Amino acid sequence: MNPQMPQKMSLPGIKNVIAVASGKGGVGKSTVAANLAMALHMTGKTVGLMDADIYGPSVPIMFGLGTVNPQTTPFPMEKYGIKLMSMGFMVGPEQAVIWRGPKVAQAVQAFLGQINWGELDYLIIDLPPGTGDAQLTLSQSAPLTGAVIVTTPGEVSLIDARKGVKMFREVRVPILGIVENMSYFEDATGTKTPIFGVGGGMKLALESNVPFLGELPIDPRVAACGDQGEPIVRKFPDSGVAKSYVALAATVAEAASAPQSDALPQVEL
Amino acid sequence: MAAELRPVSLKKEGDGLMIEWNDGASTFATWRKLRASCPCAACTEDRGKPPDPFRILTPEEIAAGAPLPVAMQPIGHYAYKITWNDGHDTGIYPIERLRQLGEEHQ
Numbered sequence: 001m002n003p004q005m006p007q008k009m010s011l012p013g014i015k016n017v018i019a020v021a022s023g024k025g026g027v028g029k030s031t032v033a034a035n036l037a038m039a040l041h042m043t044g045k046t047v048g049l050m051d052a053d054i055y056g057p058s059v060p061i062m063f064g065l066g067t068v069n070p071q072t073t074p075f076p077m078e079k080y081g082i083k084l085m086s087m088g089f090m091v092g093p094e095q096a097v098i099w100r101g102p103k104v105a106q107a108v109q110a111f112l113g114q115i116n117w118g119e120l121d122y123l124i125i126d127l128p129p130g131t132g133d134a135q136l137t138l139s140q141s142a143p144l145t146g147a148v149i150v151t152t153p154g155e156v157s158l159i160d161a162r163k164g165v166k167m168f169r170e171v172r173v174p175i176l177g178i179v180e181n182m183s184y185f186e187d188a189t190g191t192k193t194p195i196f197g198v199g200g201g202m203k204l205a206l207e208s209n210v211p212f213l214g215e216l217p218i219d220p221r222v223a224a225c226g227d228q229g230e231p232i233v234r235k236f237p238d239s240g241v242a243k244s245y246v247a248l249a250a251t252v253a254e255a256a257s258a259p260q261s262d263a264l265p266q267v268e269l
Numbered sequence: 270m271a272a273e274l275r276p277v278s279l280k281k282e283g284d285g286l287m288i289e290w291n292d293g294a295s296t297f298a299t300w301r302k303l304r305a306s307c308p309c310a311a312c313t314e315d316r317g318k319p320p321d322p323f324r325i326l327t328p329e330e331i332a333a334g335a336p337l338p339v340a341m342q343p344i345g346h347y348a349y350k351i352t353w354n355d356g357h358d359t360g361i362y363p364i365e366r367l368r369q370l371g372e373e374h375q
Contacts (some may be wrong), residue, residue: 140345142359172273172346172364264343264364267279267286 009113009141014048014120016145016256018176019138023160025129027152028181030058031226032216033126036148038231039249041081045121048076048083050111052138053128054104055097057088064229067092075115080234083120085111095156101133108137116151122256129160130168139171144177145256145264148213153180153200165208176255178205178214179248183215188238192217213251216244274368279341279349286341288371297373303338304353306370307360329356 011017020033030053037049051059057177060066063079064080070090071175077084087107091097118121125142128134138144147168151161161178168175180201184192205212225232233242275291285299309314333355340352344361352358362370 139347142345144345170347172362188337261273261275261346263348265276265278266343267281267341267349269281269338269341 009143011112011117011123013118013141014061014123016121017123017125017142018145018252018256019052019125019127019135019147019173020148021127021164022129022150023131023162024151024157027150027157027161028150028216028222029063029129029150029233030126030204030233031222032148032150032179032248033124034059034062034226034244035222035231035233036122036249036252037082037122038080038233039242039245040122040124040253042233042237042246043249043253045253046119047081048085048117048120048123050123050125051084051088052111052125052134053056054087054099054107054134055128057091057224059084059086059126060088060225061093061229064232065089067252076117080230083117083168084135085115085256094175104133105137108134109141112138112142119231122253131163135167136171139168139173141250144173145260146174148176148252149178149204149210150181151178151201151204152182153197155197155200157196158204161204162208165204165210172261174260175210176194176252178202178208179213180215182218186216187191210253211255213255214244214248216248217241227236270361274364276364276367281338284335286338286367286371287374290368290369293370298338298371299365299375302352302360303351303370305359305365307351307357308362308366309357309359312357312360324337 005224020029022029041047049059051057060214063084065077065079068089076085077089149161149164150156178201182196184194186192202212217240221236222232225235233245236242277289277291282289285297287297289295337354338351339354341349344350348361348363350361
């Protein structure tokens with residue numbers, strides 16, 4: 001058996017596996033993934049969050065956790081009721097993971113298949129940017145329910161998000177929809193200022209013929225909450241952003257519950 | 270969105286693979302043709318090179334004889350992987366590729 005070839009795994013206890021992806025880095029994938037997971041959990045669902053960004057994990061800091069001793073700590077970790085797994089639990093922030101692709105694929109598979117996630121309604125997977133090893137491994141070996149693509153409104157982000165859409169199409173992972181992050185800044189008077197352009201998410205959704213899941217406003221508290229280890233959905237549930245996330249969670253849950261195409265038939269040899 | 274092309278059933282028949290599709294078509298491709306069209310990086314590169322008149326068969330290739338699949342399993346939602354009797358198992362055949370490789374069968 002070729003060690004680089006992902007084994008198909010089934011995750012019987014997990015009802016929905018949702019990948020949060022983007023083509024470009026820095027559009028807020030991890031923030032969206034963390035708050036989406038939190039918002040789904042707040043609707044009474046059991047949720048796990050897997051950080052597939054092996055080189056630049058951000059789940060630990062966003063949930064106020066650090067490195068632990070993997071020899072003595074049972075994974076997944078748990079915080080605010082969400083089951084968490086990340087490379088950042090094993091490698092300190094001052095260390096770098098300097099790995100070639102096949103090792104990344106192995107780590108992603110181990111996170112998915114060798115960790116006892118238990119019974120989950122949703123497993124959210126925070127993907128690294130791009131269309132490379134981690135994405136391919138997941139598409140080949142995980143029973144993905146679908147993918148949510150995050151973009152910012154500007155064209156530079158759209159160029160890469162389009163590639164993400166293309167990749168999921170190619171490997172036939174259903175695209176649940178496009179989320180536009182950092183859509184506008186709303187000041188105290190309620191005036192909305194678009195900082196990074198207007199309408200990119202909707203444009204991509206229309207041209208790719210996938211649902212537009214919504215806009216998420218810019219709020220300095222989002223970043224502050226991430227840095228302080230408590231997602232804004234939990235810390236400021238009455239904020240506009242938190243409400244947008246709750247709405248997003250409802251839309252994603254609905255999209256994920258739509259009937260999925262069956263698994264490919266087995267071959268009679 | 271139009272219904273995606275999907276195989277309904279895949280069966281070994283004689284010296285090849287018979288696929289019935291959701292659009293009603295059936296296609297047949299010999300194992301030999303499938304093996305020769307392996308889409309993996311190494312085989313794709315080999316096909317791009319001029320034929321080597323001095324190529325020596327490996328003992329595995331000689332022992333294996335005509336190409337036959339040992340296993341063929343679905344990969345995600347989009348492809349099948351074939352493990353061959355010569356030990357080669359890195360080829361992932363996307364569904365569209367399997368359709369192209371097959372000949373329409375009445």
